[in-house]
Amino acid sequence: MPTPTLVHYLILSAVLFTIGTAGVFVRRNIITVLLSIEIMLNAVNLTFVAFGRALGSADGQIIVFFVMTVAAAEAAVGLAIVIGLFRHRESLNPDTFTTLKW
């Protein structure tokens, strides 16, 4: 097996990102959809760290912190919305929530 280079990390990241994308469409449970989004964010993080390593700078790692904070905020608000939705409809299927207002 070849020694991993930047491209290997990028391909790994691309695969993870695609898995996340597919997850958003395949699963019919909002929580899993949110998890898929986390996969995508992590794929992006991997890209940043790999590029930072390749360029020899700390910036890649720093951006990862910001992504993590955004992910945390997103998870908190997203899950709060999920709880609110579940209270109303007793369901977690995103296809249940198609009304534009109630």
Next chain:
Amino acid sequence: MSAFLIAQIVLTLFVFVMLLSSAAVMVYAERKVAAILQQRMGPYLVGPKGMLQPLADVIKLMFKEELRPRAADAFLFALAPMISATAAFAAFAVVPFGAETTFFGLLNEPLRLQVADVNVAILVVFAIASMSVYGVVLAGWSSNSKYSLLGGLRASAQMISYELSYGLALASVLVMANSLSLSDIVNHQAGTWFGVVPRWFLFIQPVGFLVYMTAGIAETNRAPFDFPEAEQELVAGYHTEYSSMSFAMFFLAEYINMVTVSAVATDLFLGGWHGPFLPASLGWVWFLLKVGAILFFYIWMRWTLPRYRYDQLMRFGWKVLLPIAAVNLLATAAGVLYFGI
């Protein structure tokens, strides 16, 4: 394989065995100390002064039947105790417990008495502590029993809440030591002030120490913060449905966690293996003494203080401990900045 590598492997196995036996010692000590505090005898039948009692307990647990509720999630039910026990052992891996030594010339280069020397050790301890929540939560959920679920939820809420104060207390120490490595932090505390007072962080960071110890007790779910297993309310909390060896693993995890918290406290605040009278190669004796003292304190607390109420616990954690820890960190940072320590 070099002698160094062999020594490293031996050391790792040694630490593992020592942790296992420390749990046994702790069980015995806990029962004896409790008995003394309550003016009872405590275990005295098995072995001299009942010293083989933990062994008997282990044998008894091993021969018991492994029960599992029918509605439980089989995989997670089995996984949960393993997570707990693994996390407990893993955290100790980065804790140094003695100065570098060549074992009286047996090795060519000195070996550090520590399983893995990581330069972000203090964060690793913190990370593994945060992982141990999963064992408890999963145990509570997978048992499919209301007592277990409540216990699990309480435990995780409590551990997450106190993790913040725990982390801030750690941070105030690492700000002072200017390093994330536990060995560096310990070596930073070598020597004395005025030739008498050891340069322990305990004396510069008394508030940090108190916060750390309080949060540590809450993190390990010990009395007076033992809500997850409050017998009177929840039967036994998250491990109500467990028996035999899986129960033993939770039990083991609890005691090893205590040992880890005490060991980390010793490294962070009490100067680790540094102490007078003994040569550096015997520093681990000092280390054991200090850890032992903290563990005794743990047991003493458990049998002295009544349990809080759950809301009091949460209020204390968020409204008292966390602000104190945050102010302490700020003050420490300001002090370090000003005095340029």
Next chain:
Amino acid sequence: MLLLIPLLPLVGFLLNASFGRRVSKPAAGAIACGAMIASFLVSLVSVFRLIALPADARAIAQQVFTWISSGDLAVPFTLRLDPLSAVMILVVTGIGSLIHIYSTAYMHEERDAEYARYFSYLNLFAAFMLVLVLGSNFLVLFVGWEGVGLCSYLLIGFWYEKKSASDAGKKAFIVNRIGDFGFILGVLLAFVHFGTLDFQEIARSSAALGPEAAFGTMSLITLLLFVGATGKSAQIPLYVWLPDAMEGPTPVSALIHAATMVTAGVYMIGRNAVLFSHAPQTLTIVAIVGVATALLAGTIGLVQNDIKRVLAYSTVSQLGYMFLAMGVGAYAAGIFHLYTHAFFKALLFLGSGAVIHALAGEQDLRRMGGLKKDLPITYWTFLIGALAISGVPLLSGFFSKDEILYRTYASGHTLLWIVGLLTSLLTAIYMFRIVFLAFHGPSRSATASQVADHAHDSHHGSHLHDAPPAMAIALVVLAVGSVAAGYVGLPQALGGSNRFEKFLEPSFTVAEVRSTPDTPTPDDGAATEGLELGLMAVSTVVAVGGIGLAFFFFLANPRASDRLASQFPGLHRVLMHKYYVDEIYDAAIVQPIRIVSEDGLWKILDVRVIDGAVNDVAGTVGGASELLRRLQTGSVRAYAASLFLGVVLILGYYLWR
């Protein structure tokens, strides 16, 4: 070392704020006074160290930490002690300590928690004030500047349950905000222009530029800074908050609204003396505003009946003097007056506080009188303060005020000098009006007799009580200060050597520029000395004349003043209503804003334009949506799919290219 000076009061604040309500009053008071006195002692040590340095290198700096370091903007949190700061910290901590001690007695009737709250605010104020005067750049100064504003607000509204007090607090805050707006703009402009916020660097680069002939950037910067100073130091047009600020406890009025905070504007101009010197247009404006304020406030002060309000207008008037000095370039004279004024004005306020305290809260001059025999300490100390402020020779106020008038005259502003002299006359009149109305003559006090009767009932032989020991100490020390403080700056004309001015001189110049010392300072030659002595004689005559007038109108012949008032009813009414400035502001600024907001912004702009636009847009959108809503399935997944489709297409396009 320098850091300790503001840090000690801050620690006092933290202690009192955290635990004050749990400890007894003496403990809370002791913490606050201890912190202040300790700070005073540290200041003394620092100043002695400063004086020990050679005259042209008198500065001690301490960089506490790097505060901001972002791009071009690098601001260290640096404290710097130079002669100017030295004077200021001694005034703040010294007079501050005395007022703290005084307050322990004055505030004694408050509840424990309130008492601790009061002292915590007072300490916080001292900390911010010290940061203000020690800061070595605009941003650090601004921290103190805003901090003292906050404390002023908190302390004016200390009795927040009283509506007038909380209103006065808000008024002070809002009016100051207007000034601060100018100040901030000035600081920003200074940063843009000079690329730094450090005072010394600004002074150096402005000195390199040379004075501005026409109105340019530097004039604009200084003018904006001066707007800030008018807010903080109660000058036209932003002086209106200060008289109302008397709603706060009297020691607060003495400390914040007479001795220290209100002088921050004067200090700020002195601190930037080099910059201001290079903007002569602004200096002229400063001088005119200063003298106009002095005159205006002096005339209002003549007719007010609330003892503290008279003192407040007197403060405004004296601040006007200081700005006059700044405006004619006599920075040292201005700071000298600031320093002597701190003593006698604090003394006068504390004296009035003692009167109010004795009369159980009575502040109306018309209901006082004859207090001389009951309150001897208060009387004598108050009298000394009044003599000092009136400019009677050999007392401190005489030297500083005379220095200002002399320098004004010497710089050729004869008109300003005449107005200043007139104000000096007014000062003597209204000050002795207080003395005669409050302490001499028959007692007109309902309260006093009640108090006396009450005391008579409970235990015989008791009468109105004079200041308790803590208050008396502060009064006596300040009275001694009011007499003696002037001698550090004894002018050459009277055989002194003007040491104060020489000491301050390095603060107002730049090292490089100081190569030509003593340029136009007209302290050489017998001619100028003769002129100075002549002017002194004139102002002495004016002061004594003013006292005489006051004696005639308010003591010997009280009807005469009423007759005078009825002869000029219009003028009297205008003065009673303080030139209707509050009403004018209300009509010219507050009401228009309200009317524009209500009828313009709300009823037309908001309701018709904005809401109308929103409604129309909504209508249009509604119509369009009727068509477009078929796209909106409401299924999150479909949205996500379209989003990804876009990603795939755009990425595909770039790859294809």
Next chain:
Amino acid sequence: MGSDTLFYLFGAIAIGASLAVIGQRNPIYSVLLLIASFGALSGLYILLDAPFVAVIQIIVYAGAIMVLFLFVVMLLNAPHEETEYDERVHPLLRSGPTRFGVALAVALMVELWWALTKGRETGGFPEGSVSSVAAIGRSLFTDYSFQFEVTSVLILVAMVGAVVLARREPRRPRSPGNP
């Protein structure tokens, strides 16, 4: 075991766990598998000389965010996805967005693969790397201080938002005659 092998091992775990996350219906297992995936990513970060990010990844993602997910799953006692639909309809025959989305994901994969293999081979990583926590911290609090402050505001807003959204509606007081 060299670090090369470790890369392939961790990569395989990450991909396998992520596939499993979206491949089965029990949300609890999804959460746990995602934690495993994060663990593998953390290992990759260590291989990339970023131990600090690796530890933070565990503390923040595994220790906090995933606990939150687990909490919500447990709180809602989240039902498995409705299974009758799955039994009735073959995955490839499902309604519009799902089918379309999977096709898009595949297209995206192809495109990314193409983009990454199109360029020259970049070769190995250079020698110098920034792994010191102090260096990262210094950069974070000076060069990125504005971003840092903005992020803290974001967190605050998210916190308030989460509290408001998840709060139970205050129950209306019952009328006295109607127990």
